[in-house]
Amino acid sequence: DIVMTQSPLSLPVTPGEPASISCRSGQSLLHSNGNNYLHWYLQRPGQSPQLLIYLSSNRASGVPDRFSGSGSGTDFTLIISRVEAEDVGDYYCMQALQTPITFGQGTKLEIK
Amino acid sequence: EVQLVESGGGLFQPGGSLRLSCAASGFTFSGYWMHWVRQVPGKGLVWVSRIKSDGSSTNYADSVKGRFTISRDNAKSTLYLQMDSLRAEDTAVYHCARVYNSAYDYWGQGTLVTVSS
Numbered sequence: 001d002i003v004m005t006q007s008p009l010s011l012p013v014t015p016g017e018p019a020s021i022s023c024r025s026g027q028s029l030l031h032s033n034g035n036n037y038l039h040w041y042l043q044r045p046g047q048s049p050q051l052l053i054y055l056s057s058n059r060a061s062g063v064p065d066r067f068s069g070s071g072s073g074t075d076f077t078l079i080i081s082r083v084e085a086e087d088v089g090d091y092y093c094m095q096a097l098q099t100p101i102t103f104g105q106g107t108k109l110e111i112k
Numbered sequence: 113e114v115q116l117v118e119s120g121g122g123l124f125q126p127g128g129s130l131r132l133s134c135a136a137s138g139f140t141f142s143g144y145w146m147h148w149v150r151q152v153p154g155k156g157l158v159w160v161s162r163i164k165s166d167g168s169s170t171n172y173a174d175s176v177k178g179r180f181t182i183s184r185d186n187a188k189s190t191l192y193l194q195m196d197s198l199r200a201e202d203t204a205v206y207h208c209a210r211v212y213n214s215a216y217d218y219w220g221q222g223t224l225v226t227v228s229s
Binding site: 037039041043048049050051054055058060061092094096099100101102103104105106 | 147156157158159162171173174207212213214215216217219220221222
């Protein structure tokens with residue numbers, strides 16, 4: 001199984017400040033087709049997860065442009081350029097290169 | 113509008129069985145892979161199973177293999193998860209999710225399954 005490791009697990013952020021979450025995979029997520037099979041989700045309190053970033057760096061429909069994703073191979077990063085109150089919740093990375101599909105432990109973003 | 117609505121959860125005894133349903137609407141259901149993902153309240157996301165758009169291929173997490181069966185009825189736009197030989201550790205909220213570019217672009221609200229005597 002591909003192990004996904006996120007850091008930090010807790011992230012207190014002042015509104016308007018940037019935030020960064022790291023996700024590392026136990027093996028490369030780079031497919032021969034050139035895509036990295038790494039996705040990011042936000043789960044707001046009491047809600048289902050929602051897709052933020054797919055294939056490492058593509059923003060999902062309706063996602064604000066303050067969210068961006070980068071990385072390749074085994075190291076990936078989600079960046080929020082200016083955190084807003086509505087960004088509070090749990091962030092998960094997920095690898096979809098192979099089954100079993102696996103998720104990171106989650107990073108809880110809170111507002112200072 | 114794309115909607116995924118799960119049903120079938122509740123309180124069940126260890127060793128028992130149940131079937132979850134996920135009713136899809138707002139898109140051509142038969143064109144998409146579908147997955148089940150579960151989450152123990154307060155804990156992280158765990159993949160359970162997936163099924164190809166035409167139902168011809170399925171995969172399972174080791175923890176449910178041999179006990180759970182994923183299926184779909186494309187004529188009814190409905191995804192299923194048959195859960196047998198239930199264990200306490202199967203207690204979780206079960207979400208169905210649609211796959212787009214290998215990611216889950218739509219999730220259902222989830223249905224809570226509690227396994228307890």
